[in-house]
Amino acid sequence: MADHTVKAFDEDITRLRGLIAEMGGLAEVAIAEALDSMVRGDEELGDLVVARDKKIDALETDVDKLAVRIIALRAPMADDLREVIAALKIAGIIERIGDYSKNIAKRVGMIEGRDRFEPLTLLPAMGELASEMVHDVLTAYAARDPDLAREVISTDAKVDAFYNSIFRNLVSHMVENPATISSAAQLLFVARNLERIGDHATNVAEMVHFAATGTYPPEEDR
Amino acid sequence: MMKARDVSVYYGPKKAIDEVSIDISPDYVTAFIGPSGCGKSTFLRCFNRMNDTIPSASVTGSIELEGDNILGDSMDVVQLRARVGMVFQKPNPFPKTIYENIAYGPKIHGLAEKKPDLDAIVERSLTRAGLWEEVKDRLDDSGTALSGGQQQRLCIARAIAVDPEVILMDEPASALDPIATAKIEELIDELSGRYAIVIVTHSMQQAARVSQRTAFFHLGKMVEYGPTSDIFQNPIEERTRDYITGRYG
Numbered sequence: 001m002a003d004h005t006v007k008a009f010d011e012d013i014t015r016l017r018g019l020i021a022e023m024g025g026l027a028e029v030a031i032a033e034a035l036d037s038m039v040r041g042d043e044e045l046g047d048l049v050v051a052r053d054k055k056i057d058a059l060e061t062d063v064d065k066l067a068v069r070i071i072a073l074r075a076p077m078a079d080d081l082r083e084v085i086a087a088l089k090i091a092g093i094i095e096r097i098g099d100y101s102k103n104i105a106k107r108v109g110m111i112e113g114r115d116r117f118e119p120l121t122l123l124p125a126m127g128e129l130a131s132e133m134v135h136d137v138l139t140a141y142a143a144r145d146p147d148l149a150r151e152v153i154s155t156d157a158k159v160d161a162f163y164n165s166i167f168r169n170l171v172s173h174m175v176e177n178p179a180t181i182s183s184a185a186q187l188l189f190v191a192r193n194l195e196r197i198g199d200h201a202t203n204v205a206e207m208v209h210f211a212a213t214g215t216y217p218p219e220e221d222r
Numbered sequence: 223m224m225k226a227r228d229v230s231v232y233y234g235p236k237k238a239i240d241e242v243s244i245d246i247s248p249d250y251v252t253a254f255i256g257p258s259g260c261g262k263s264t265f266l267r268c269f270n271r272m273n274d275t276i277p278s279a280s281v282t283g284s285i286e287l288e289g290d291n292i293l294g295d296s297m298d299v300v301q302l303r304a305r306v307g308m309v310f311q312k313p314n315p316f317p318k319t320i321y322e323n324i325a326y327g328p329k330i331h332g333l334a335e336k337k338p339d340l341d342a343i344v345e346r347s348l349t350r351a352g353l354w355e356e357v358k359d360r361l362d363d364s365g366t367a368l369s370g371g372q373q374q375r376l377c378i379a380r381a382i383a384v385d386p387e388v389i390l391m392d393e394p395a396s397a398l399d400p401i402a403t404a405k406i407e408e409l410i411d412e413l414s415g416r417y418a419i420v421i422v423t424h425s426m427q428q429a430a431r432v433s434q435r436t437a438f439f440h441l442g443k444m445v446e447y448g449p450t451s452d453i454f455q456n457p458i459e460e461r462t463r464d465y466i467t468g469r470y471g
Contacts, residue, residue: 002469009468075427077454077466214456 001079012070013080016063016087017142023059023094024138026052028131030101031197035127037108038190039120046108049101056098063091079211086211090141093200093207097134100193100200107190111183119169119187123194126162129155130194133201137208144212149205153217159198166191223247223418224269224306224388229283231264231273238264240442241283246388248418251410253433253450255426257470260439262422266390269420270306271299287387304331307381311393313373315365315380320357323365323376324348327384343383351379352409371402378409382417389413391421395428407432426466430454438462 004010030049037045067088070076076084114120133152140148170184170191209217224246231239239261246252246269254262264273271292273279285292292302304327315323324344327333334340344361348354353375357368365376374394381389391410395403410419410432423429429436430450437447438459446453446462457463464470 002464004468005470006468077426077430077468078457078463080467081455 006074009070009074009076009080012066012074013083016066016070016084019059019063019066020087020090020094021138021142023056023063023091023098024134024141026056026059027094027097027101028134028138030056030098030105031127031131031134031194034101034104035124037105038111039124041108041111041114043108046105049105053098053102056095060091060095063087067091079214082211082214086207089207090204093204094134097197097200100197104190104193107186110186113180113183117180117183119166119173119184122162122166122169123187123190126159126166126191126194129159129162130197130201133159133198134204137201137204140205141208141211144208146209146212146217149208149212150217152205153202156198156202159195163191163195224285224287226265226268226285227283229265229268229281229285231261231268232280232282233276234278238442239268242439242444243283244437244444244447246418246420248387248415250434251414251419251421251432252435252437253429254420254422254437254439255424255429255465256439256445257465258424261442262437262439263392265439265444266392266420266422268293269388269390270303270308271297272308274299301331304384305386306388306390307384307386308390308392309374309377309381309394312397313370313377315368315373315376317364317366319362320348320365320368320376321361323380324383327380331384333384347379347383348376350382350413351375352405352412353379369402371398371405374398374402374406375409378406378413382413386417388418388420391419393422393424396424403428426454438465440465 030052033045034049036042037049067084070084111117111120133155136148137152139145140152167188170188174181174184206216209215227243228241229239229243230237230241242265244252254266256262267273268281268285273281281293287302287305290297316326318326321344324347325340328340328343334343345354348357353372356372365373368376378389395406398406407428410421413419421429421432433450435447436450436453438445438453440461446457446459453462454466457466
């Protein structure tokens with residue numbers, strides 16, 4: 001797209017996109033490290049994930065302020081307006097994704113008998129998939145690529161399938177080993193959080209599609 | 223109401239408007255937008271043949287007003303301009319009283335002969351233009367003594383007084399402060415439905431606020447025409463998008 005005649009407008013939009021990219025990068029790391037800490041039982045790393053979430057929250061506030069400022073001072077139209085509205089909503093969604101990672105990290109110390117708890121080994125693959133969705137949707141955002149956004153949306157079904165599989169696995173584990181119910185219940189929440197991250201990445205993908213094209217993705221994609 | 227078909231305007235050999243077709247209607251306010259020199263004012267001036275006053279200008283194509291071809295030789299231009307009124311960028315009241323500014327048109331067009339009839343037209347026109355309450359006690363003051371915004375509403379009242387079908391507005395608020403501008407915009411909203419209104423404006427925010435249809439002109443062509451909300455949210459043409467988002471040029 002051509003540059004704005006008013007250069008400061010371009011700078012504002014670039015800054016807004018930079019903030020979203022930064023938030024997204026931190027959210028990706030948070031997912032990976034939360035799962036890493038969960039699988040290895042590394043409470044120190046878990047605490048770090050929890051602490052770093054504050055940075056994501058602060059960035060969301062920055063996005064809100066800048067978006068409102070752009071609307072007030074630049075009166076954006078068409079693609080620009082959709083871009084700013086999308087950024088506002090995407091920042092809110094990434095903040096939620098950060099919260100889910102934080103929630104996973106908080107549960108690190110609540111799992112007992114890690115070495116013998118095989119359902120734990122299923123989580124990293126699911127986490128990778130969810131993290132990949134977040135990564136891809138931000139790439140789609142950066143490139144204003146509605147096709148990649150639609151691919152992200154179609155990936156969500158795989159995350160859901162993981163969740164169902166892990167859910168069944170954990171339930172049968174609980175039935176067979178009642179002593180692990182507490183830990184298994186914690187892991188259910190972890191899997192649930194990852195499933196929610198996938199849903200939120202899907203929502204971001206819909207906003208990216210809207211910002212790029214002015215329309216929402218077709219219903220069959222969702 | 224008015225149908226323009228394949229209208230081209232030439233200034234000498236130079237084509238200023240290139241085969242533009244559009245319908246205008248009292249059902250919606252139509253805004254013409256585009257960069258300076260794109261031909262939007264030239265095109266607007268075709269609707270009441272204001273371009274006739276420019277010797278080198280010639281117009282081809284057809285423009286119908288309720289089925290009458292207004293570009294034909296048999297069209298009485300004075301009558302046409304009563305049916306298609308115009309409001310200009312700078313308020314241009316006659317250097318006469320407020321009352322006479324309004325009464326002049328109806329008198330020469332024979333719409334009213336007796337004083338009470340004229341009085342009624344003056345009151346009705348000023349009321350519709352949202353000016354009656356402000357000037358009813360000083361109808362004998364000069365029109366030029368009013369503020370800029372009041373003068374512009376006086377000019378709108380003057381256009382309304384001859385009971386036109388169409389009102390053309392060429393940058394009607396660009397010389398006014400924001401409050402006076404808001405009053406003009408509110409007035410446009412109130413008048414639409416009764417009259418077909420076409421407004422040329424450089425302010426895209428104004429086009430977005432007052433119109434329901436927008437036509438974007440560039441280099442003499444109508445690049446895109448459609449519902450105002452579509453044009454400003456998701457235009458189809460890249461040139462439209464670049465212009466309204468401030469990327470033109």
